[in-house]
Amino acid sequence: MALTLDLSGHVAVVTGSTSGIGLGIATSLAEAGAKVALNSHLDREEDHQIASDLAKKAGVEVVYIQADMSSAEACVSLIEQASEKLGTVDILVNNAGIQYVAPIEDFPVSKWDAIMAINLSSAFHTIRAAVPGMKEKGWGRIVNIASAHGLTASPYKSAYVSAKHGLLGLTKTVALELAELGATCNAICPGYVLTPLVEGQIPDQMKAHNMSREDVIKNVMLDRQPTKEFVTVEQMGAFTVFLASDAGSQITGAALTADGGWTAM
Numbered sequence: 001m002a003l004t005l006d007l008s009g010h011v012a013v014v015t016g017s018t019s020g021i022g023l024g025i026a027t028s029l030a031e032a033g034a035k036v037a038l039n040s041h042l043d044r045e046e047d048h049q050i051a052s053d054l055a056k057k058a059g060v061e062v063v064y065i066q067a068d069m070s071s072a073e074a075c076v077s078l079i080e081q082a083s084e085k086l087g088t089v090d091i092l093v094n095n096a097g098i099q100y101v102a103p104i105e106d107f108p109v110s111k112w113d114a115i116m117a118i119n120l121s122s123a124f125h126t127i128r129a130a131v132p133g134m135k136e137k138g139w140g141r142i143v144n145i146a147s148a149h150g151l152t153a154s155p156y157k158s159a160y161v162s163a164k165h166g167l168l169g170l171t172k173t174v175a176l177e178l179a180e181l182g183a184t185c186n187a188i189c190p191g192y193v194l195t196p197l198v199e200g201q202i203p204d205q206m207k208a209h210n211m212s213r214e215d216v217i218k219n220v221m222l223d224r225q226p227t228k229e230f231v232t233v234e235q236m237g238a239f240t241v242f243l244a245s246d247a248g249s250q251i252t253g254a255a256l257t258a259d260g261g262w263t264a265m
């Protein structure tokens, strides 16, 4: 049987998808034919505009749903609203994530709690809400956006590294639970992708390392990325489409790197 990357007839939810990697993934899924629900916690006019622009560009239905991924109820509501508006959610991309950088002894408890909620617990809540629909369809794809920091650590990122390592554990567990039900669950572990989240880290890293912006990019961020190039959001999108396609049906429970060789070192 010829395999294609056509996702027509599928319904995707991408959390945290009005910018950066999430928007890159949502764009690729829509261009592959899936109906897509975009999400953020912000409900800005531009969020709705991004959805209608993508719908026009890709020629598929795209909606924007406001939901704060730090709230369990909002995670469930996101899946429910997407199913009502577009049909049963059968592609779920857990992408929403935040970062905070500080030495462990100064790390604010509120930041630890927020990172755990948004970067880890939200995936538990959305998966829990979406799996019954996938089981009923006998088809599903879950892609969790982890990080090279799901496989390795860096100083000053205790909460982020812990949450991303946890996300890989959740990925493996869900993959085993769904293995005979036509649904897969994988994690992508990117290295540095140039997005607003990374832009936001540069001033903190400049302070922590007492370096210029240029030196932080070259000697701190891309120092561990042997290709010396940022990953692109388009590459993240294409990777996700591949996992969501029939070509990806035997890939499950995996932590797949897209890190320019970072974790090979």
Ligand code: NAD
Residues within 6 Å of the ligand: 015, 016, 017, 018, 019, 020, 021, 022, 039, 040, 041, 042, 067, 068, 069, 070, 095, 096, 097, 098, 118, 119, 145, 146, 147, 148, 189, 190, 191, 192, 193, 194, 195, 196, 197, 198
């Ligand atoms: P970004 O800041 O550009 O985008 C994050 C998105 O999440 C935004 O759309 C934001 O509105 C949304 N968001 C934040 N808090 C939210 C909340 N409470 N509820 C709902 N949405 C919320 O970040 P990015 O760099 O595109 O990162 C996306 C994911 O990729 C994150 O999980 C991040 O940890 C991971 N990641 C990024 C990189 C990188 O280099 N950029 C590397 C590895 C992993």
